[in-house]
Amino acid sequence: MAVLITKQNTIFDKELKSIFEREGYTVFIAGENEPTGYIDMYIDTSNYRSDKDTFLIRDGLDEKIIREVYEENVLNSMRLLENYLPYLEKGTGKRICFLTSHEASINETTHDNGYAYKMSKAAMHNLYPMVMNILADDGYTIRIYDPLLSNGHNTNEQTKKQCKINNIVCDKLSAEGAFNYFVRKRGTEHDDPLRNDENRIVFRDALGREHTW
Amino acid sequence: MKSVIITGADRGLGLSLSKEYLNSGYTVFAGKYLEDYTLLEDLQETNKNLHIIKLDVDSRESISSAVEAVSKITNNTLDVLISNAALMGEVNCTLRKPPMDIEAVWRSFSVNALGPARLVELFLPLLDNSKRKRLCFVSSEVSCINLMRHRIGEGFPYPMSKSSMNMGIRIMFNDLYPQDYTFRLYHPGWMKRIQHDGSRSEEAMYDPDDIAAHAIKYFETDLKDEQRLVMIDFRSQEWPF
Ligand SMILES: NC(=O)c1ccc[n+]([C@@H]2O[C@H](COP(=O)([O-])OP(=O)(O)OC[C@H]3O[C@@H](n4cnc5c(N)ncnc54)[C@H](OP(=O)(O)O)[C@@H]3O)[C@@H](O)[C@H]2O)c1
Numbered sequence: 001m002a003v004l005i006t007k008q009n010t011i012f013d014k015e016l017k018s019i020f021e022r023e024g025y026t027v028f029i030a031g032e033n034e035p036t037g038y039i040d041m042y043i044d045t046s047n048y049r050s051d052k053d054t055f056l057i058r059d060g061l062d063e064k065i066i067r068e069v070y071e072e073n074v075l076n077s078m079r080l081l082e083n084y085l086p087y088l089e090k091g092t093g094k095r096i097c098f099l100t101s102h103e104a105s106i107n108e109t110t111h112d113n114g115y116a117y118k119m120s121k122a123a124m125h126n127l128y129p130m131v132m133n134i135l136a137d138d139g140y141t142i143r144i145y146d147p148l149l150s151n152g153h154n155t156n157e158q159t160k161k162q163c164k165i166n167n168i169v170c171d172k173l174s175a176e177g178a179f180n181y182f183v184r185k186r187g188t189e190h191d192d193p194l195r196n197d198e199n200r201i202v203f204r205d206a207l208g209r210e211h212t213w
Numbered sequence: 214m215k216s217v218i219i220t221g222a223d224r225g226l227g228l229s230l231s232k233e234y235l236n237s238g239y240t241v242f243a244g245k246y247l248e249d250y251t252l253l254e255d256l257q258e259t260n261k262n263l264h265i266i267k268l269d270v271d272s273r274e275s276i277s278s279a280v281e282a283v284s285k286i287t288n289n290t291l292d293v294l295i296s297n298a299a300l301m302g303e304v305n306c307t308l309r310k311p312p313m314d315i316e317a318v319w320r321s322f323s324v325n326a327l328g329p330a331r332l333v334e335l336f337l338p339l340l341d342n343s344k345r346k347r348l349c350f351v352s353s354e355v356s357c358i359n360l361m362r363h364r365i366g367e368g369f370p371y372p373m374s375k376s377s378m379n380m381g382i383r384i385m386f387n388d389l390y391p392q393d394y395t396f397r398l399y400h401p402g403w404m405k406r407i408q409h410d411g412s413r414s415e416e417a418m419y420d421p422d423d424i425a426a427h428a429i430k431y432f433e434t435d436l437k438d439e440q441r442l443v444m445i446d447f448r449s450q451e452w453p454f
Contacts, residue, residue, distance in 0.1 A: 057384075057388055060334055061330055070322060078315055079315055085308060106379050119326055121380075123374065125358050125376060130369055131308060201359075
């Protein structure tokens, strides 16, 4: 089985790569080690945050930061998907995986800042069901995963300190969880469409919890 | 006299809302974006409380000039803000029809999602001086992730932008509701629109005038549950988002 991972920016991303290799997958990395024929699974690890994404509406929107984060999490993500879809079409696995965060759940977030990250991810949350509406008939399935990390995504001192306080899952454990969530099938029973969890577009975190959009 | 600003008011729902607010005795600041539309000017002939102001929600400079214009007339206050403008045109941006026009995703986001947030940011000093502090946003059912029905052939940018907009509104709500601001999020239904080629989309179901008559009631009525940020449609139904 062949898997493509889009980025190796974080500890989580690197852990994920080594787990897939350990489990016998052929792993390609976008821009480093390009696939030649087909891929079975596509994992987009784009999950970029900026340290400066802390402004309140009264501080004024930092549109430079908003564009920077949107470029990475949305525009580049869409370019990558378009680019690698032909490889998925040739493979048999047809699974597409993305990373997100429950902090970007419109229903759950209690924050009064984080416009750049949250608005970018909300755009992607809207994209996932559209992608599936187009691809599901051809056997595609989708996984959206919240790694529950912020230390993997930032390396500055303040973020590291925050993670010491808030971290509940280390990168390695989170990546192990992602691996299982990405490769397993979701519950179906007797071909009953009402008992087919693959029909639901959901996201789950590293503790196995499902979040609302 | 109470005051309201309405963006994208050249035609469609924005124009209809302008008429409704004028009839309700408001001083209306109608955002003009389309140079070649004169329906607002026609309306102004019989309504001295209508002020037409150039307003491109994609430009901070344009919004700042609008703030200045409103401020001069209202003595630095504003009661109600209605974010209605949206970029909706056809774009080739979907899977299986390569190449996707990726920049169109940003353009939609910048107008439809950042536009409302810019508007709130820059009008806040005026809104702060009002007792009303009402922020109204026209969204859409395409922002409802659980109920997404878009398929191949339909572009990605517009629905994505409306979910980003809802997220921006949620963050503003978390911040400003404790500061006495109240929020309205509205899905107007499938309205007859003037298309880019000048034709009217007759296959759509609702007239913007009828929708505006409903919307203004929702925007104007004080609710007992202001702590809930919900999206209401033209039948007063709640939509998940
Ligand atoms: N029509 C529907 O069926 C429907 C359904 C659900 C939700 N909605 C929402 O309802 C609202 C009103 O829609 P409508 O049907 O009345 O559409 P409309 O007639 O197209 O009105 C929206 C206006 O906003 C303008 N606009 C675009 N970019 C702008 C900018 N940067 N600054 C200021 N104005 C700008 C548009 O100009 P251009 O034409 O040049 O872009 C247009 O005149 C929108 O928020 C829309 O998303 C509509």
